[in-house]
Amino acid sequence: MLIYQALAGEPLYCCMTKRQVLLETISALLIMLFLYASISKFLSFRVFILEMNNQPMPNSLTPFLVWTIPSLEIAIATALIFERTRQAGFYASFALMTLFTIYTVVILLHFFRYIPCSCGGVIRKLTWRQHLVFNLFFVTISVLGILLKRGNFLNTITSTKNKNSFV
């Protein structure tokens, strides 16, 4: 119901609609995730390199991945802060989280010859199943962010409903 009201842009307080509040909350959650994950990686960089080496992919990719992943996470967090780049940030967040989710599913399906340990600050304490739920949550809110930012999502549904009621 809250999401429905938010998508419809119903006013919440004097100055922000529920849609805006939800948009800001989603952005804040994604910013916290990406900033926390990237800073944790840079703070324990040597450990992060070791953990990347332990992932079931060629170690030759490690020098590339250890810089690309946290940099990408910081770039997405930055894009989500500013109104003009937020839509792109939601798309990028959706893409990255979907990739992480696919990787988690592949690991859980025992596609690789062993199940590696996970990495990234406190997130390393999660099991791969918890990781999957965690990732799916952030994929979902990224999609919600895209839809809310588009704004016309519910309008399209409402107008289709109204048209049908006249027929």
Next chain:
Amino acid sequence: MKKMKVTIMALAILLSIGGAFATKLRSDDACLTATQYHKVGTAYVPCGLYGTNFDCSVSSNTCTYWMNPATNQYEQCHIGTWAFLQ
């Protein structure tokens, strides 16, 4: 409205930076970057680089040990099941 937005964003940034520093590995850092030992019987054998010479797959066992200079004893480092790579 802008004030509220700025507050939410500032809070998110501060929480993530603060959280990252607060949960930064401290003792683990020393263990994970130290020489790793694999226990064979009662002996501790150096087993090379994590991810290159050996792997630890998810389990609750002790995968590797390290020599803690503070206690001068071998202590658990990586958790998991030890697997030789090369």
